[in-house]
Amino acid sequence: MTDDQHTSSMPQPPPPRRRRRRRTFLAGGLALTLSLGGATAWALDRYVVEHVEIADVAAYEASQASAPDPGTEGTSSGTSSGAGADGSTSSDGTSVSVRQVVEGSGDDTVTYYVADVVLGDATDLRSAFAQNAFGENITEKTSDIAADNDALLAINGDYYGFRSTGIVIRNGVVYRDEGAREGLAFYRDGTVEVYDETATTAQELVDAGVWNTLSFGPALLDGGEVVDGIEDVEVDTNVGNHSIQGEQPRTAVGVVDQNHLVLVVVDGRSTGYSRGVTMTGLAEIMQGLGATTAYNLDGGGSSTMYYDGELVNDPLGRGAERGTSDILYVGE
Structure with missing residues (x-):
């Protein structure tokens, strides 16, 4: 200004x-x-x-019949070659590998990080909230939320706490039922699908076997093809937020096969290191990784990947994280 x-x-x-x-x-x-x-x-x-609706999420989930004990669903880590480098960690049927990809040069350089995740069970992909609390404007760094939940791998989620709408189901538990947009649903059987939040309810989704939902968007790939019109989608362009158009840092989740996911974080707004990508550019990255379905998550300063105890990427080229509401993670 x-x-x-x-x-x-x-x-x-x-x-x-x-x-x-x-x-x-x-x-x-x-x-x-x-x-x-x-x-x-x-x-x-x-x-x-901060507007806290549930002050102790762990206790709340434990009290819900549909929520498994968090201590029995995670995976444990083996030997890894370190965060940010080629390497993998696998145990109990779940494997994770993280790599850096650099494309282009000079001002056209794009740097992104790919986590290839094969789940032993679909419920090994979990969600966690900042400060172990649910509500609006409750934030914490992705790496801190990850550490608090013994995560091996984590990315930022959909920043549900910025808004009061959307269907929020996490770890099999309903937190919000205000359908408003195109969401992403992870089922207990490993199915992942894009759905219309306004055409269903949170309870119907849980009854159908949904384990986690994300509410941001847009969907990037459908049947392996780039979705038309994604450059024109507006998400949360109200007071205090920015448009998602243009070349930006990005976070996305893609589905390669049942229980086989790719999680991608693209750095941006850093000349000579990574300029960021458009929504179409993000879709093409996901397509190149073999994803058939892909979905955009919160980006910009929120775009963060954590692996094996370390921050993998460089949010906004500052080496520092912005607080967010929630993460997706695989436990140690």
């Missing part, structure tokens, strides 16, 4: 006219101050102040 300043010289009006003009200006200024104060308070409450 640019602030233009200028100085002008004006003749002084007669005293009575000056007093009347000054009173009008002060009254208008007071009204403007009150108006801005109200707007600021509203914006802080809507986008900054």
